[in-house]
Amino acid sequence: MAGCESLRLQMQRVSLVYSNQVQNDLKVRITLSILAFSGFQSTARPAQAIRPSANFFVKSPNMDYDPMVMDQESSGPQVKITEAGSHHVDFELSNVDLSFANSLRRTILSEVPTIAIDRVQIEANTSVLADEFIAHRLGLIPLNSKNCDDVIYTRDCDCEGNCELCSVTLTLHARCTGDEIMKVYARDLVVDPQRANKWVGNPVITDPDGLGPVIAKLRKGQELRMKCIALKGIAKEHAKWAPTAAVGFEYDPHNKLKHIDLWYEHDAAKEWPKSKYADWEEPAQEGAPFDYDAVPNNFYFEVESIGNLEPDAIIQQGIKVMQQKLAAVLQDLTEGDGQANGGGYDAPQSPDVGMNGHGWQDPGYATPYGGGNAWGGAGGAGGAATPYGATPYGQNGQSGW
Structure with a gap:
């Protein structure tokens, strides 16, 4: 439950790095689509409805929807468009964890209608x-x-x-x-x-x-x-x-986290050339101690559409599906009768204790081997026999050792 709540808060805290590369309408639309974690609407909400004190936003002459405030805070997810076209978009997604980035990739690939x-x-x-x-x-x-x-x-x-x-x-x-x-x-x-x-x-x-x-x-x-x-x-x-021909992302282009082992014969630098994203990050300092607690933070996405949907629509729909799935999980976890989460679920969750903290009561059903509980016993007291006349622990519940 805590993980779902944390992910929901992470999706709602949105900010933008407004760079000089975001100039034309397509790039602005893609950026707005990626950043619309909290609304998931095809049109962004009016600027004043989000943050009255915000002092700048993006507005393009040909935009047919209200501008969305570009938050200056850097604590939430950030998006930077690196390249955009009518059938593809490359962008950098930062300040999220690996599970979130991979969830977005898989959703775009297989769950956009x-x-x-x-x-x-x-x-x-x-x-x-x-x-x-x-x-x-x-x-x-x-x-x-x-x-x-x-x-x-x-x-x-x-x-x-x-x-x-x-x-x-x-x-x-x-x-x-x-x-x-x-x-x-x-x-x-x-x-x-x-x-x-x-x-x-x-x-x-x-x-x-x-x-x-x-x-x-x-x-x-x-x-x-x-x-x-x-x-x-x-x-x-x-x-x-499938709306896309390919969806992928890369992180840690210098392999500073050592998530992969590079097999090489003579020189790893020559046999494993760096990707184009290596210039976006600083390489590891030679002789610097390894940080075992480091986690990836920047993810470089490449999305290629097959033409049935525009790239911004694909990303927007992918995020919308993610929010719907997360909302369904949160709803299932919070449904109940006012007790602890899951307290309204009347089926047994544990052989001994229910989710409400009380002992689980025998529902009274019988197994194929007789008895009143799921293990063939009467009220939990051994003695029920299998079709062969013995319990797993010996004849008539006696130890068989």
Whole structure:
């Protein structure tokens, strides 16, 4: 409980290092998303609502949301954007522990919801590819997942199959009539306008020609005709719902903490070149005593999107999922009847003592071997027999030694 409370306080204490590198709108949005630990909203709260005495904040001309105060305190988590683009972002996260950084990485990688093709109804396929091959390719085509919170999970929908509230329908019909090989691209997918919003379900196309990934190749007379149903999901269910191609972080570039042993033949410095983040930290002083209590404090993240969500949205959703999971744990731990945490839980937590401090009372159920408790005894007094006529400690509860 104390650990969860500490993590919640750590997530709420937020500050920003406002460097000259944070200039364009994308970098500002990513920074605000990472720092919104306490709100987890797509728009930051007004400056005066957070801290009336704050004396500066970031406001970009093209921002469509209220500015968020940039706290000058250095005791909370800090974020510095090192590089940002339309499909990737590199940032430094400091003043957090390793478990928090790794939790953020794993959440971004596998628990951010997106939209992907999940069901394919093939009406005609005379290509050389089997139905399963084409269905698998369609599932891995990135689909725009902007504002996918407007789409509900199919398991939560009241419809009998799928509807515009829980799915997006795409159709594909291609037929080769010429002598040349015809390529079928993602752009050939037609999205049904009946959907949650105007963004979800559109194939992500990033190549200069505007074609998208190749689905299949057709010769003269061959045809593809199918209906695709895109659903909302997370990468824990299947990799096709992953919002990122790669998420990783690095810490201690000089290996001052000795968390890894570098195997080398002659010279470790030459055989293990330093990463680009080595310039961000001071190397260990030669001959300095080793600090056994040192822990990593700076983590260098690299997030690469596949295009279905912008990097700032991915990070924001990842933090939102983390807060929801933490809130669920805190709620479960604090539920009860006014006694100690967990006191309202009526099942036995210990063979001897319950969470409320009182002795555990026998509920009166019987085991397959008879008796009134979980070990086959009557009220805890040995003597119950197994199907073979003896207890684990000897015949009729007597010592077998």
